[in-house]
Amino acid sequence: MFTAIHRPSDQLISGLDVMDPQSLFSDTDTYRCLLCNDEVEFNRRADQHELFTHSSGKNDCFGRPQNSDVHQVGCEQAIKMACTQLGYNREAVDIELEITGGGTTRVDVLIEEPEPVVIELFHLSRVCGLHRRLKVILNNDYACHIICVEPGKHRPAHKPEDFDESLQEYGPIEVGRFVPEFNQLSFGTRITADMVDLKLPSCVDSPGYIL
Numbered sequence: 001m002f003t004a005i006h007r008p009s010d011q012l013i014s015g016l017d018v019m020d021p022q023s024l025f026s027d028t029d030t031y032r033c034l035l036c037n038d039e040v041e042f043n044r045r046a047d048q049h050e051l052f053t054h055s056s057g058k059n060d061c062f063g064r065p066q067n068s069d070v071h072q073v074g075c076e077q078a079i080k081m082a083c084t085q086l087g088y089n090r091e092a093v094d095i096e097l098e099i100t101g102g103g104t105t106r107v108d109v110l111i112e113e114p115e116p117v118v119i120e121l122f123h124l125s126r127v128c129g130l131h132r133r134l135k136v137i138l139n140n141d142y143a144c145h146i147i148c149v150e151p152g153k154h155r156p157a158h159k160p161e162d163f164d165e166s167l168q169e170y171g172p173i174e175v176g177r178f179v180p181e182f183n184q185l186s187f188g189t190r191i192t193a194d195m196v197d198l199k200l201p202s203c204v205d206s207p208g209y210i211l
Helices: 015-019 069-084 132-138 160-167
Strands: 003-006 012-015 039-042 053-056 092-099 104-111 117-122 143-149 173-180 182-188
Touching: 003 069, 012 015, 012 069, 012 182, 069 092, 069 104, 069 117, 069 173, 069 182, 092 132, 104 132, 132 143, 132 160, 143 160, 143 182, 160 173
Parallel strands: 117 143, 143 173
Antiparallel strands: 003 012, 039 053, 092 104, 104 117, 173 182
16 A cells, blocks of 8 residues: 555655655654554565555555556555645545445545545546536536546556546536646545536537547
8 A cells, every 4th residue: 555544643644755755754653554453564675555565464455456556556655645735524434435335436435534535646547428427417416526647657547637627517627636646636626516507428419529
């Protein structure tokens, strides 16, 4: 995993925070998993998405075989920023959760408190089903942030500008960006039901509507 809770300070941090030369955190400090609360260990020689591993040897709580390493790190960075900068409750975080009601969709990150919000991060998905996903998410009273990986060393299936163009058929939406090379992430528009008109894809006369 890329993030963990630093036990001495009770802060949610990333592995890069520990490796910062000016950091107050140490390789030998104690850490715990955000999702299961078990002890995890830090290894600065590991790949970025594996900087923290469970001391017991059990599988990464954030890892999913169907998701890329870039997707995992992006979701963990989004959780860290949502909880440390936007005031969301880290005790109310869940991942890969199915939402049902007016349809069904599985979301990347769901945080229930203080206001329910979904975070969706897109990297290699070619068919993203934005209309279906947003309809289910918004109909179940969740707000939503959509974040896209920026082209660079890691090539996404679609450029963020493609998402912007398509989603602006619904309303004034700008997607967030994740730049893996620099671990930079922005949330973009907080999408709510009252700000969008979810027209059916067949009703949109736009060559840019491809997602």
